[in-house]
Amino acid sequence: MLSRAAVRDLERQVGVPHVYTRPADLAAYAYDAYGASGLRRVADAVVFPESTDEVSGVLAVCAAHGVAVVPRGAGTGYAGGATSDGGVILNLSLMTRLSAVDVEAQRIAAQAGVVTAQVHARASAAGLYYPPDPGSSTTSTIGGNVACNAAGPHTLRYGTTTDFVAGLTVVLADGRIARVGEGAEAPQLLPLLCGSEGTLAIITEVVLRLIMSPGARGTLAATFDDMEAAAAAVAAISEAAIVPAALEFLDRAALDAIAATEAGDVAPGAGALLIVEVEGTAEDVEAHTDGVREALAGAGARALEHATSADEAARLWRLRKSVSAAVAKVQIGKVNEDVVVPRDRVAELVSRSRQIGVVNGLPVVNFGHLGDGNIHTTFLIDPRVSGDRLRAAAAVEQLFDTVLMMGGSLSGEHGVGTAKLAFVERQLGEAQVALMRRIKLAFDPAGILNPGKKIPSPPPVSAGVDVRRSALEPSAFG
Numbered sequence: 001m002l003s004r005a006a007v008r009d010l011e012r013q014v015g016v017p018h019v020y021t022r023p024a025d026l027a028a029y030a031y032d033a034y035g036a037s038g039l040r041r042v043a044d045a046v047v048f049p050e051s052t053d054e055v056s057g058v059l060a061v062c063a064a065h066g067v068a069v070v071p072r073g074a075g076t077g078y079a080g081g082a083t084s085d086g087g088v089i090l091n092l093s094l095m096t097r098l099s100a101v102d103v104e105a106q107r108i109a110a111q112a113g114v115v116t117a118q119v120h121a122r123a124s125a126a127g128l129y130y131p132p133d134p135g136s137s138t139t140s141t142i143g144g145n146v147a148c149n150a151a152g153p154h155t156l157r158y159g160t161t162t163d164f165v166a167g168l169t170v171v172l173a174d175g176r177i178a179r180v181g182e183g184a185e186a187p188q189l190l191p192l193l194c195g196s197e198g199t200l201a202i203i204t205e206v207v208l209r210l211i212m213s214p215g216a217r218g219t220l221a222a223t224f225d226d227m228e229a230a231a232a233a234v235a236a237i238s239e240a241a242i243v244p245a246a247l248e249f250l251d252r253a254a255l256d257a258i259a260a261t262e263a264g265d266v267a268p269g270a271g272a273l274l275i276v277e278v279e280g281t282a283e284d285v286e287a288h289t290d291g292v293r294e295a296l297a298g299a300g301a302r303a304l305e306h307a308t309s310a311d312e313a314a315r316l317w318r319l320r321k322s323v324s325a326a327v328a329k330v331q332i333g334k335v336n337e338d339v340v341v342p343r344d345r346v347a348e349l350v351s352r353s354r355q356i357g358v359v360n361g362l363p364v365v366n367f368g369h370l371g372d373g374n375i376h377t378t379f380l381i382d383p384r385v386s387g388d389r390l391r392a393a394a395a396v397e398q399l400f401d402t403v404l405m406m407g408g409s410l411s412g413e414h415g416v417g418t419a420k421l422a423f424v425e426r427q428l429g430e431a432q433v434a435l436m437r438r439i440k441l442a443f444d445p446a447g448i449l450n451p452g453k454k455i456p457s458p459p460p461v462s463a464g465v466d467v468r469r470s471a472l473e474p475s476a477f478g
């Protein structure tokens with residue numbers, strides 16, 4: 001529980017209207033997108049700073065009072081990272097200033113609360129391109145994207161958010177402000193802070209790298225009888241030495257959800273859908289479109305569409321983008337994972353996930369970024385039914401075991417938060433987790449920044465640490 005003195009100090013930093021402590025207000029921040037699993041955590045206060053200086057003031061107050069600080073953007077995270085049992089939620093959604101595009105330097109500066117799609121729009125208006133495009137881009141914030149190292153359909157060709165961060169302004173746990181950027185003489189802190197999920201510092205401003213817009217773009221969609229045929233098409237695209245800008249898939253259950261909710265026009269009985277986008281010069285796009293079309297047809301595509309206008313491309317993409325909303329209409333709750341397996345084993349994982357669903361009595365939907373082997377395996381539940389939540393927990397554990405056994409990893413883009421915390425050491429090994437704890441300690445000695453997220457707590461002291469075993473922990477590469 002926050003002391004009255006702490007609340008007063010917070011109010012002095014950001015103003016009384018920007019500090020929420022009423023239970024009804026706090027309830028609105030008790031969940032993020034992972035709330036669809038039924039998880040709720042209530043903070044003691046939610047504060048809304050408007051500038052880096054105000055964030056600095058809030059951090060200084062929290063450090064002085066020993067209060068936990070949980071940064072929050074739009075709350076679209078699927079890992080339970082932006083909620084807090086007690087402590088202060090630092091809501092950055094009022095920090096929405098976005099600079100003009102510096103066309104010559106190919107840069108744009110955004111405060112943490114700027115919505116991702118606004119960066120896309122401003123870059124595009126200046127003839128430039130910001131490729132990271134999470135499915136939540138009309139809602140998620142740039143600060144949240146950097147904190148989770150968000151990816152998206154176009155990661156296959158261009159990389160993740162981290163690849164486009166040229167500089168950050170961050171507030172440290174004691175309230176000091178640091179500007180971290182490029183330059184040979186600067187310590188290489190950007191990759192460490194990107195993806196740190198609010199556990200090392202609060203991101204308040206981001207300088208993003210933009211690239212030239214591709215001259216041309218081609219979008220194709222094809223349905224197949226099953227995932228195996230779709231996987232064969234992907235292998236054929238790869239063999240043709242084509243690197244698409246995006247290569248997305250939906251399985252039969254995802255297509256059924258879209259058809260049932262009339263969210264899009266789906267060919268009846270299709271077992272899988274692939275969306276393939278190619279970008280580049282007009283000549284490259286023409287050649288690659290032909291190559292992709294051949295690969296899709298050769299693998300037995302039932303129906304093949306090629307968008308010849310931006311409107312038609314948007315219609316094809318709507319199928320992919322409508323899946324989360326469609327699934328939410330089919331069932332009230334879900335646990336949505338973002339596991340990664342080698343690309344040639346995606347069909348196998350989809351099949352195994354269905355078996356896991358059957359064993360646990362839960363419907364399962366698969367869709368995602370096939371080009372990166374990043375699959376959103378989603379178990380559908382009614383979170384009001386405790387049996388469903390328990391079954392989902394068992395299903396997720398079996399899924400993670402399967403993924404690790406297949407040489408994959410637990411998260412391609414959503415991050416760890418609390419949702420995957422129990423499995424981190426299994427993937428990374430004890431030594432690497434010990435290293436993460438030391439880095440955390442260096443940034444945040446009092447442990448007030450997003451505690452209990454991303455980095456598993458150390459074992460109880462009485463358990464002791466076997467130094468030899470730590471040193472010999474097998475690497476994630478086997």
Ligand SMILES: Cc1cc2nc3c(=O)[nH]c(=O)nc-3n(C[C@H](O)[C@H](O)[C@H](O)COP(=O)(O)OP(=O)(O)OC[C@H]3O[C@@H](n4cnc5c(N)ncnc54)[C@H](O)[C@@H]3O)c2cc1C
Pocket residue numbers: 032033070071072073074075076077078080081082092112133134135136139140141142143144145146147148149150151152153197198199201202203204324413414417450453
């Ligand atoms: C429909 C839907 C589709 C999605 N599709 C994708 C996708 O394609 N790719 C993808 O990567 N993700 C996707 N996501 C997940 C989510 O949108 C991303 O993780 C996004 O980056 C979170 O941004 P946010 O602003 O909502 O962050 P939040 O949910 O508010 O926070 C996420 C984490 O970042 C931390 N954080 C937030 N802001 C800051 C800050 N300024 N400084 C430090 N830490 C901070 C929080 O503490 C928390 O740990 C999707 C989610 C939904 C609901």
